[in-house]
Amino acid sequence: MTGDEFASTATDVTEVVLPEMRRHAIRYVQIGCNRLHTTAGGDGITVFSDTTAPTVLHIGVDCALSDEMLSAGTTPQLGGATLARYAVEPAAGARALFIKSMSRCA
Numbered sequence: 001m002t003g004d005e006f007a008s009t010a011t012d013v014t015e016v017v018l019p020e021m022r023r024h025a026i027r028y029v030q031i032g033c034n035r036l037h038t039t040a041g042g043d044g045i046t047v048f049s050d051t052t053a054p055t056v057l058h059i060g061v062d063c064a065l066s067d068e069m070l071s072a073g074t075t076p077q078l079g080g081a082t083l084a085r086y087a088v089e090p091a092a093g094a095r096a097l098f099i100k101s102m103s104r105c106a
Contacts, residue, residue, distance in 0.1 A: 001057070003032065003064025010059050018054045025052040033063035036071060 021028055030048040038044035048058040 001030070001032075001059055002066070003059065004066050005059050010057050013057050018057065022053045022055070027052050028054040030054075030058045032058065033068070036063050036067060 018028075020026075027050070029050045032046055032048060033044055034046045035044045044063075046062075049056065
């Protein structure tokens with residue numbers, strides 16, 4: 001998880017993925033940054049859980065991957081436009097793109 005997940009992603013993982021991981025006793029370690037700059041000694045890192053029976057997905061962390069990317073100037077680009085944050089859920093955007101693409105074929 002990166003800290004910028006949509007609510008639907010958290011719901012899907014919590015309701016579908018985590019129960020399967022519990023059923024098969026798969027170890028799931030959730031770690032994240034609690035501040036933008038971390039040290040080699042581990043300062044700035046939080047271990048949210050380390051278990052073979054996960055029940056909670058930790059999202060909305062203190063420092064998301066996008067925060068680090070923005071501070072380093074390495075945000076993804078598409079056609080010259082910076083895509084630091086999405087305005088719509090990916091599925092909705094994909095549907096709109098598909099409809100737009102299909103209209104070109106008509």
